[in-house]
Every structure is written in C-alpha cells, then in structure tokens.
Amino acid sequence: MTSSLSRFVEDIRAVVPVAGRAIQVEWLPNGRTTLVFRVIEEGRKGDVHVAGPRTRALFKDAKGVAQAVMLQFKPGWSAPLLGVAANALTDRTVPLEEIWGRPGSDLCQELLAARGLPEVLDRLSHAFALRAQQTSEPASARLARRAVRLLEGDEVRVESVAERLGVTARHLRRAFAESVGIGPKDFARSVRLQRAVRRAATSKDWAHIAADAGYYDQAHLIADFRELVGLTPGAFLKRARDRGVRSGSGEAGAGLHDTTERRRIG
Structure with missing residues (x-):
C-alpha cells in the first residue's frame, strides 16, 4: 500500500472472477466505508461507487464485472475525504460522481485508462492525497477513531468508552454517526459478529465462540446473527460452505467466493 x-485506508483488494463465473460477495456489518472501482466486461467501461457501512448483511452476485478494486477506509476517514457525513451513506451504495460531481467522473476515466493495478493505485493515491490537503479533519473524526480502538479492543460498554474519552454518551453517538456512519452500539455489535465469524472458521463450539466473541451466551449470539445476517450461525456457515465463500475476514467488508481470485495489496 502506498504511504x-x-x-x-486500512485494506485494499483486487478481485477478478475465475472460471467464467460472476464475483460473489457478502457484505457483513463492520462499520467501514469502502470505495469500489469496477471494470465492466464488454469493453473498457466501468464505474466508481462508495459502499457505506452496513447495519444488515447484503449478499450479492456482481455479474458482468471483469475486475474490482476495493479500498476500505479506516473508521473516521471517509467523511472528510468524501465530503459527506458517513451516516448519509449507511446501507447505501452511491456513485462517486453523485458525491464529488465532475471530479468523480474524471477519476473513473483516469482509472479506466490506467495500465495495470499499480497505476490504478497510484491514481487513487493521488486523488485522495489532494482531497486530504483540501479538507480539515474534524475533532469528531478523531474522537470516533479513538472510540473505535477501544471498542475493537477490550471495552464493550459505550458508556465506559465515553467516560474514558471524557465525553458524554450523547456526544459520542453524534461523533460516530457523522464519522463512522452507525452508532457506537451498532459498531460494538458488528465487532462481536466479526469475531464470532472468524472464530467459527476453526471451531464448532458455539457456546465457547459466543463467550469468546463477547456475547452474553449462545442465545444472544444466535439472536444477533438472525437480526444482522438474516440467518442462524449454522445456516450462515452452511451457505458459505455450499457457495465456497471465504467468510470471517471482514476485509473490505466482504467474504469472496472461491471462484474469485483476490489479491491483497499492502
């Protein structure tokens, strides 16, 4: 990853379909905003979209996509770089042109004209470096990122996080909405969900997985899965096995089908 x-940006993925099959992805709640550049089959056509943080899982087949490059922003950075509050993108996928106007369209054409992945990344790096110079980082973004580190660490209670940061819970919720796109409680739920999915890749002891991931008990884990994913944990893993999805990474917000070749950059 360029400096x-x-x-x-905390993660970059380059994805192409293999065996003539569509890219299949599953977006799980993880409190991240992702920029997606896609090259469409049938000529040098493509688009750039922003996928906002999700409160519920989304399963999707990306038919007709020859290549995709996904940049996952660190929490608290999408708002100043994109110029729109993170909660304006929650559970939405929006064309970059709709957010940036003409510069968004111009960037897409520059990426389509790039000769290979390194040049795509160079052009994206240049575009966001310019945006960073032209915008100031609000204090709410810094506060949200500090809270994210605590919630992804060992702190699970929002009130305790707010107290440790010297702010009210209401102030923390407002900073999260503007800079992360979901509330701190929803973010904490996504952290538990991601932990459970990762642990389920190597264990079938759901009671132990639930305790390890921060749930009250196994029933709490199952209820959260049903609400956030729309499936029980067992049904989710069976679906992943049947489709060959590598789940549990949380990387770029998506698990990718095994007919997808992916390359991590950086």
Missing part, C-alpha cells in the same frame, strides 16, 4: 493511502 499516502496507508494514512486513511
């Missing part, structure tokens, strides 16, 4: 991108 300028590493400041505000």
Whole structure:
C-alpha cells in the first residue's frame, strides 16, 4: 500500500472472477466505508461507487464485472475525504460522481485508462492525497477513531468508552454517526459478529465462540446473527460452505467466493 493511502485506508483488494463465473460477495456489518472501482466486461467501461457501512448483511452476485478494486477506509476517514457525513451513506451504495460531481467522473476515466493495478493505485493515491490537503479533519473524526480502538479492543460498554474519552454518551453517538456512519452500539455489535465469524472458521463450539466473541451466551449470539445476517450461525456457515465463500475476514467488508481470485495489496 502506498504511504499516502496507508494514512486513511486500512485494506485494499483486487478481485477478478475465475472460471467464467460472476464475483460473489457478502457484505457483513463492520462499520467501514469502502470505495469500489469496477471494470465492466464488454469493453473498457466501468464505474466508481462508495459502499457505506452496513447495519444488515447484503449478499450479492456482481455479474458482468471483469475486475474490482476495493479500498476500505479506516473508521473516521471517509467523511472528510468524501465530503459527506458517513451516516448519509449507511446501507447505501452511491456513485462517486453523485458525491464529488465532475471530479468523480474524471477519476473513473483516469482509472479506466490506467495500465495495470499499480497505476490504478497510484491514481487513487493521488486523488485522495489532494482531497486530504483540501479538507480539515474534524475533532469528531478523531474522537470516533479513538472510540473505535477501544471498542475493537477490550471495552464493550459505550458508556465506559465515553467516560474514558471524557465525553458524554450523547456526544459520542453524534461523533460516530457523522464519522463512522452507525452508532457506537451498532459498531460494538458488528465487532462481536466479526469475531464470532472468524472464530467459527476453526471451531464448532458455539457456546465457547459466543463467550469468546463477547456475547452474553449462545442465545444472544444466535439472536444477533438472525437480526444482522438474516440467518442462524449454522445456516450462515452452511451457505458459505455450499457457495465456497471465504467468510470471517471482514476485509473490505466482504467474504469472496472461491471462484474469485483476490489479491491483497499492502
């Protein structure tokens, strides 16, 4: 990952379909906003979209996509770089042109004209470096990122996080909405869900997985899965096995089908 991108991007994925099959993805709640550049089959056509943080899982087949490059922003960075509050993108996928106007369309054409992945990344790095110079980082974004580190660490109660940061729970909720796109409680739920999915890749002891991931008990885990994913944990893993999905990474917000070749950059 280039140094300028590493400041505000935590993961980059290049994805192409194999065996003539569509890219299949599953977006699980993880409190991240992702920029997606797609090259469409049938000529040098493509688009750039912003996928906002999700409160519920989304399963999708990306038919007709020859290649996709996904940049997952660090929490708290999408708002100043994109110029729109993170909660305006929650559970939405929006064309970058709709957010940036003409510069968004111009960036897409530059990416389509790039000769290979390194040049795509260079052009994205340049575009976001310019945006970073032209915008100031609000204090709410810094506060949200500090809270994210605590919630992804060992702190699970929002009130305790707010107290440790010296702010009210209401102030923390407002900062999260603007800078992350979901509330701190929803973010904490997504952290538990991601932990459970990762642990389920190597264990079938759901009671132990639930305790390890931060749930009250196994019933709590199952209820959260039903609400956030729309499936029980067992049904989710069976679906993943049947489709060959590598789940549990949380990387770029998506698990990718085994007929998808993916390359992590950086």
